[in-house]
Amino acid sequence: MSPLFSPSQKKVIFFDMNNTLVDRRQCFDSAFVKVIDEYTARWEPDDFTWTSQDALHSYKLEWSRQRRLSPRQPVSPEELRQICLQKGLQPFPVAVNPAFSRSFFSRVEQEEDSYVTVFPGVMETLEALSERYKLAIISNGERTRLESNLANLKLDKWISEDRLFSSKRDGIRKPQSAIYETAMEAMKVTPEQCVMVGNSWKNDVVGPTKCGMDAIWIHAAHIKKVSQKKLGKQKVIIIRAFKHLLDAF
Structure with a gap:
């Protein structure tokens, strides 16, 4: 299967944290x-x-x-x-x-x-993707805990704290557009240069696609390993597990 995205198109991959990188359940x-x-x-x-x-x-x-x-x-x-x-x-x-x-x-x-632990394939996948893309996180989680998890799980090897964008109590949260826009502005990229990856349809697909990003939805119950659809004008890739990201990139 040919890659669905390439470094000539995309510069930054944004990830959700909890239940995407980290197995919170x-x-x-x-x-x-x-x-x-x-x-x-x-x-x-x-x-x-x-x-x-x-x-x-x-x-x-x-x-x-x-x-x-x-x-x-x-x-x-x-x-x-x-x-x-x-x-x-x-x-x-x-x-x-x-x-x-x-x-x-x-x-x-x-x-x-x-x-706390990461899902199977997370470390190897981030290592491979980091060679071609900038990696960052957009999460509704509490920032102190996110920073602790980032360091303790050694995810900061690929995602530094300044690339961690989190919601604030009673402030902007996914799927509100402002949190994605703040992250893109900080990373100095346009929506067309980004992909959002996560397990929540509302927060990690609907929210970012409204801002013009493409998205990848991790949905364990999905029948196919990888498939794609359109949401408005944006491309949405559906995968069963995190390790299948490499089929998209």
Whole structure:
């Protein structure tokens, strides 16, 4: 298959961070299980047959179920997490109120960075792409954590902190045009010279294509390894996994 983009066309590849480069779902799962184990260590092992893995599974099932519902009144992310946590911890003698939920997920967040890892093929792919393109990140994640992950995972070998563009609390966020435009201005490129890569259709495809960028959507459920379509005038490439990026470039 011939490359879909080339250095004569594109100068910069922007990446989403969480769940594109970094496997946030896996590290959340591992941190969630560890924190459950901390809370339940006070009980004798024979007191309950419900394990931390059972709690995680129940939490995630409830999360999926809640996301499919169309509530009359929107539920905040904090309320949604509390509802799902209540389901996951249902067999345990714990009152899952707002204060407990905040404390629990604060511990999960602290533990997550102990488990953070990149997806298969990320390091090799970035190494290959960095020889021909400038690499940068546009993320809605919290900047301090993004910088820490960038350094700890040694991604700063290819993406320095000055090429990390993150949203601010109550400020511009993907898919708002301003965050992509700020990044392009800082990198001194036009929309035609950029590609945005990410796992979110809204944030990493719809948002940047409205600004004139082409985009690559990483969609694990996609049938083909690589395919393409148009969104307005912009080219959208769909791939199953990060390592398939090299088929596009």
